[in-house]
Amino acid sequence: MIKGLYEAHLPVSDLNRSIEFYEGLGLEFDHKVEDRLAFLWIIKDQNWLGLWQTDKVEVEYHPSIRHIAFEVSLEGLKHSVTWLTNKGYTPREAFGFEPSEPFVMPNPNGGFGHAKIHFNDPDGNSLEFICKVSNPADLTERMYLSEWEELSGWSRK
Structure with missing residues (x-):
């Protein structure tokens, strides 16, 4: 359906x-x-x-409201911090990660993770760029994308 x-x-x-x-x-x-x-x-x-x-935009932010995640390609995500900054947008800290590069949150069911970077619109609505990444090494810790690539064995060097 x-x-x-x-x-x-x-x-x-x-x-x-x-x-x-x-x-x-x-x-x-x-x-x-x-x-x-x-x-x-x-x-x-x-x-x-x-x-x-x-x-009424001053409603306090909560992930269940005022949040949208845009799917992007992995290559796009890798360049997202520079891309956002060049457009005058500011990536922000999320889940304890500084916005120096995208980070990955593994799926608790294994097999993949979500690589992402967060930023806000002019009214403080939470936005993110996100893509699914493979997890052949069954990593369970959150980490920066560059670390994930190195540890999971699929880095394109």
Whole structure:
């Protein structure tokens, strides 16, 4: 029945500023509704992000709200800190890892992990770039991506 995630929504305080921010990430603007809601394609005709202008963006952050993870390629993720910084966006600390490079959280069921980097939009909504990575060595500890590649044996040197 379910084939994927079609849309997600975030609260924003300045719709036009947020449209510009998300276009800078590569999302494609589609349309506005009454100057309080905008839709941008994450992947054209597959899934999009709705931005709702509101004065209620100060709701305290919690991972269950105000968070979106964008799937990226491993190569893209490896260059994400530089890519974000060059665009004027600031990667941030997450799960005890400084944003010097992406880090990996192993899946507790084994076989793979999730490599990721976190950052915020102008309203403090939590965003991340993430991709699945193999775990042939059955690593169980969280670590930076460069360490994961070296220890798991799939580093491309």
